[in-house]
Amino acid sequence: MSAANTSVPALQCDGVHASLGQTVVLHGIDLTLPAGRWSAIVGPNGAGKSTLLRVLAGLLAHDGTVHLLGEPMAGMPGRARAQRLSWLGQGGVGENSADDLLVYDVAMLGRLPHQRWLAAPSAADRDAVERALRSTQAWDWRDRPLGQLSGGERQRVLLARALAVEADVLLMDEPLANLDPPHQADWMHTVRALVARGRTVVSVLHELSMALAADTVVVMADGRVRHHGASADASTHRALERVFDDRVAIHHVADQWIALPR
Numbered sequence: 001m002s003a004a005n006t007s008v009p010a011l012q013c014d015g016v017h018a019s020l021g022q023t024v025v026l027h028g029i030d031l032t033l034p035a036g037r038w039s040a041i042v043g044p045n046g047a048g049k050s051t052l053l054r055v056l057a058g059l060l061a062h063d064g065t066v067h068l069l070g071e072p073m074a075g076m077p078g079r080a081r082a083q084r085l086s087w088l089g090q091g092g093v094g095e096n097s098a099d100d101l102l103v104y105d106v107a108m109l110g111r112l113p114h115q116r117w118l119a120a121p122s123a124a125d126r127d128a129v130e131r132a133l134r135s136t137q138a139w140d141w142r143d144r145p146l147g148q149l150s151g152g153e154r155q156r157v158l159l160a161r162a163l164a165v166e167a168d169v170l171l172m173d174e175p176l177a178n179l180d181p182p183h184q185a186d187w188m189h190t191v192r193a194l195v196a197r198g199r200t201v202v203s204v205l206h207e208l209s210m211a212l213a214a215d216t217v218v219v220m221a222d223g224r225v226r227h228h229g230a231s232a233d234a235s236t237h238r239a240l241e242r243v244f245d246d247r248v249a250i251h252h253v254a255d256q257w258i259a260l261p262r
């Protein structure tokens, strides 16, 4: 798949409101996420980060408009959207419903948007799945049921499924959950490689130091975007410290930004 045209935003929200049950959770989100960049969404628990990501993925009804790569998401055929936008949710594939599937077949689910109804996987599908599983070091588990893996191993398989889509835009909700430090670093290298190829990554992250390695940081609180700026900007650091009630401080250490509790 070709790299996205970086002059068109990957995702754009205008006046997005969304409710869960009777509760309004997103209160008028205006946000433009650049193509060919890695954006991190951060903020306190309950800020609305996952809800916003679900709206961006087209998974949650909302008021307002969302554009994906310049086209209105509303009315976009599901298959076209699924080819351009890949999703890694917190629970993974249907929570635990995929536990009986083999790792290889889980990753192959990522190819569904590219396959004809009931058609056997093509050589391109098999190549994409192998590439994805190898890139998350999950290839050796390909014949094991997903349910027999540890939390971190499972997360790497679900990441492989998201990568196998080979979509222009990848949305990931807490992708580092359960990953040990080396695999967190691997995840970041994977993201950097995707971005170098023109892909867009949008990730909800609780690890603030990891978020500060992104290109842009979206700071949320109380269902609103409080700030969106470059990760190196002092205004971004200030906004981050403020939404966490100054309980974190951001430092520049060894050529990277680090958030420490205080």
Ligand SMILES: Nc1ncnc2c1ncn2[C@@H]1O[C@H](COP(=O)(O)OP(=O)(O)OP(=O)(O)O)[C@@H](O)[C@H]1O
Binding pocket: 020, 021, 022, 023, 025, 043, 044, 045, 046, 047, 048, 049, 050, 051, 052
């Ligand atoms: N089904 C629901 N009905 C009503 N309110 C809900 C429902 N699900 C979530 N909420 C509320 O919506 C708000 C936003 O939730 P969301 O999961 O988007 O936050 P978040 O920023 O991702 O939080 P966290 O960092 O804890 O994962 C929270 O206050 C939450 O309590």
